Amino acid sequence: MRQVDIAEDIINRFKKLQEKKVKSGKRSKTVHVSHITGECDRRPWYDFRNDPEPLTYNSVTNFWMGTVLHENATLGKRNEIHLAANIRKMEKIETKDIGIYNIYDCVTGTADDILEYEGDIVIADKKTFSTVDSRGNKHDPPSKPDQGYVNQLNIYKLLLYISEGVDAKYGAILYLDKSQSFRDPIAFVFELDSIENIKKKVITKLDHIRQTIPPDRVITKYCNYCPHKKVCAPPTSLIPRWTS
Numbered sequence: 001m002r003q004v005d006i007a008e009d010i011i012n013r014f015k016k017l018q019e020k021k022v023k024s025g026k027r028s029k030t031v032h033v034s035h036i037t038g039e040c041d042r043r044p045w046y047d048f049r050n051d052p053e054p055l056t057y058n059s060v061t062n063f064w065m066g067t068v069l070h071e072n073a074t075l076g077k078r079n080e081i082h083l084a085a086n087i088r089k090m091e092k093i094e095t096k097d098i099g100i101y102n103i104y105d106c107v108t109g110t111a112d113d114i115l116e117y118e119g120d121i122v123i124a125d126k127k128t129f130s131t132v133d134s135r136g137n138k139h140d141p142p143s144k145p146d147q148g149y150v151n152q153l154n155i156y157k158l159l160l161y162i163s164e165g166v167d168a169k170y171g172a173i174l175y176l177d178k179s180q181s182f183r184d185p186i187a188f189v190f191e192l193d194s195i196e197n198i199k200k201k202v203i204t205k206l207d208h209i210r211q212t213i214p215p216d217r218v219i220t221k222y223c224n225y226c227p228h229k230k231v232c233a234p235p236t237s238l239i240p241r242w243t244s
């Protein structure tokens, strides 16, 4: 049975390596761009008050896959750009200087790639999807970029503007199909919003996360995978079915 033991040992080594990589990339306790891209502000409100759910092995594998992809798919000279800013003061800040007294004034994030195309600045992000799910069901590829991803690139624009004075014109989302080994990438390019509009929306989100009572629920298909579904308890009949 030595071969069985060796096989098990090798599998365990691989799983540990995945877990180590994912856990080493843990974020600082700040309002991260991903907290404020969705429609529901109650979810990030809980994120700052409740203990996070422990990561399932499924989530570990998904994060690991994303990390491997990002480390090996740099689209330009500037990639994995860490950005942090005090949005209320419109000032650049170091993540280490964000604490309890200014946590709901600041936003941090890491943009995948910043490119220049014929004089215009483009912020690009890579997203994965699957046209075949784990049950073998087929899904159409995206026909337009997810609004949450569009919001994400707009917030990067604001952070980049505050940090470096650079006014990015376009956002680009590169969709990559995991189930087809990233064959046939799809890119959506769109004009980014104005700095004033983005700032207004971000401040509203920060205000909602800062308030002492939970913000209103916004029930969408994303409730299906919300880590706070139990405590929030949205009426199940109102949650739309998940469609990719």
Ligand code: SF4
Residues within 6 Å of the ligand: 040, 041, 042, 043, 046, 217, 218, 219, 220, 222, 223, 226, 227, 228, 229, 232, 233, 234
């Ligand atoms: S379950 Fe839905 S409504 Fe409740 S916090 Fe999560 S995303 Fe928001």
